[in-house]
Amino acid sequence: MKPNLHHDDELSETNHLQSLSRKEPFQAPNGYFDSLTSKIQDKLNQDQNLVNSTVKAKRPVFIIAILLTVCISAGISFYMINSNKPHPNEIACTYDDMIESGYYSEFDESALSEKYLACQPVNENEDKAIEDYLINNSDESLLINQF
Amino acid sequence: MDEYSDSELIERFRNPEGNNKHYAFNLLVRKYQQKLYYHIRRIVVDHDDTNDLLQNTFIKVWNHLDGFREDSQLYTWLYRVATNECLGFLKQKRKRFFLPIADVESELSEKLVRNEVLNADKLELKLQQAILSLPEKQRIVFNLRYYDEMKYEEMSAVLGTSVGALKASYHHAAAKVEKFILGN
Numbered sequence: 001m002k003p004n005l006h007h008d009d010e011l012s013e014t015n016h017l018q019s020l021s022r023k024e025p026f027q028a029p030n031g032y033f034d035s036l037t038s039k040i041q042d043k044l045n046q047d048q049n050l051v052n053s054t055v056k057a058k059r060p061v062f063i064i065a066i067l068l069t070v071c072i073s074a075g076i077s078f079y080m081i082n083s084n085k086p087h088p089n090e091i092a093c094t095y096d097d098m099i100e101s102g103y104y105s106e107f108d109e110s111a112l113s114e115k116y117l118a119c120q121p122v123n124e125n126e127d128k129a130i131e132d133y134l135i136n137n138s139d140e141s142l143l144i145n146q147f
Numbered sequence: 148m149d150e151y152s153d154s155e156l157i158e159r160f161r162n163p164e165g166n167n168k169h170y171a172f173n174l175l176v177r178k179y180q181q182k183l184y185y186h187i188r189r190i191v192v193d194h195d196d197t198n199d200l201l202q203n204t205f206i207k208v209w210n211h212l213d214g215f216r217e218d219s220q221l222y223t224w225l226y227r228v229a230t231n232e233c234l235g236f237l238k239q240k241r242k243r244f245f246l247p248i249a250d251v252e253s254e255l256s257e258k259l260v261r262n263e264v265l266n267a268d269k270l271e272l273k274l275q276q277a278i279l280s281l282p283e284k285q286r287i288v289f290n291l292r293y294y295d296e297m298k299y300e301e302m303s304a305v306l307g308t309s310v311g312a313l314k315a316s317y318h319h320a321a322a323k324v325e326k327f328i329l330g331n
């Protein structure tokens with residue numbers, strides 16, 4: 001019987017339990033513990049071989065999967081970068097916005113002027129006023145020199 | 148074989164001389180194989196199941212010992228791994244065969260009666276049946292305390308339960324076992 005190291009008091013209310021020997025109720029087969037380490041080593045080696053052979057067998061699949069992943073990632077990042085860059089028609093057109101956006105250099109000034117003039121309604125009164133202003137205020141000698 | 152302390156075994160496993168990690172691991176297996184075998188056997192009863200679970204336990208130990216942080220004792224960690232293996236095994240068994248808890252316990256009890264290597268007389272057989280009638284976790288608490296004489300603090304590290312709850316659990320388990328023996 002094992003000595004009651006910790007719990008004599010704990011079993012004081014359970015007489016039958018206390019009276020029983022606390023010997024191990026189960027037995028392992030003879031020689032079981034002598035061979036256990038080698039069985040475990042075999043299993044470890046099997047597991048390792050299984051991992052290695054799986055990696056070998058699946059190598060082409062792994063390579064294709066990696067290539068596909070790289071292509072998809074590159075495509076997604078390209079799309080994300082371009083989708084974040086606003087189209088010239090969409091940006092808020094303050095002076096600073098234009099400078100920062102870099103689209104400033106892409107403008108064709110003459111095309112813009114033509115578009116602008118084409119959109120302006122013809123105002124005959126305004127043209128007459130300009131004509132009068134030019135007649136009354138321009139220096140004739142200067143105009144002659146110009147032509 | 149017991150001349151190596153747990154920390155020496157871990158050190159030898161992590162930094163093996165001549166790259167012989169397997170030798171260091173064998174030392175660890177030899178030190179704990181019997182304790183863990185009987186711990187598992189008392190939970191699952193059958194030797195073949197015990198053999199599988201014990202081997203799986205040591206494979207897991209092999210895979211995770213490098214990451215073992217030593218904030219608990221190696222001994223309690225090994226018991227924890229083994230206990231989790233057993234609980235997982237019983238859970239799977241119930242799921243696989245759609246069995247309620249009581250059926251798994253009665254199956255274990257039948258195995259116990261059939262068991263030719265049970266090292267027990269009639270009264271001890273009755274004791275084992277009484278223990279098997281306990282709920283799973285209470286049974287583990289009872290076994291760890293009654294047979295392994297494990298301290299409550301160590302049991303707490305194994306089962307992740309407070310010392311107070313373990314003391315209460317053991318007290319209730321002992322009372323139930325006594326009642327079962329008297330009743331039969």
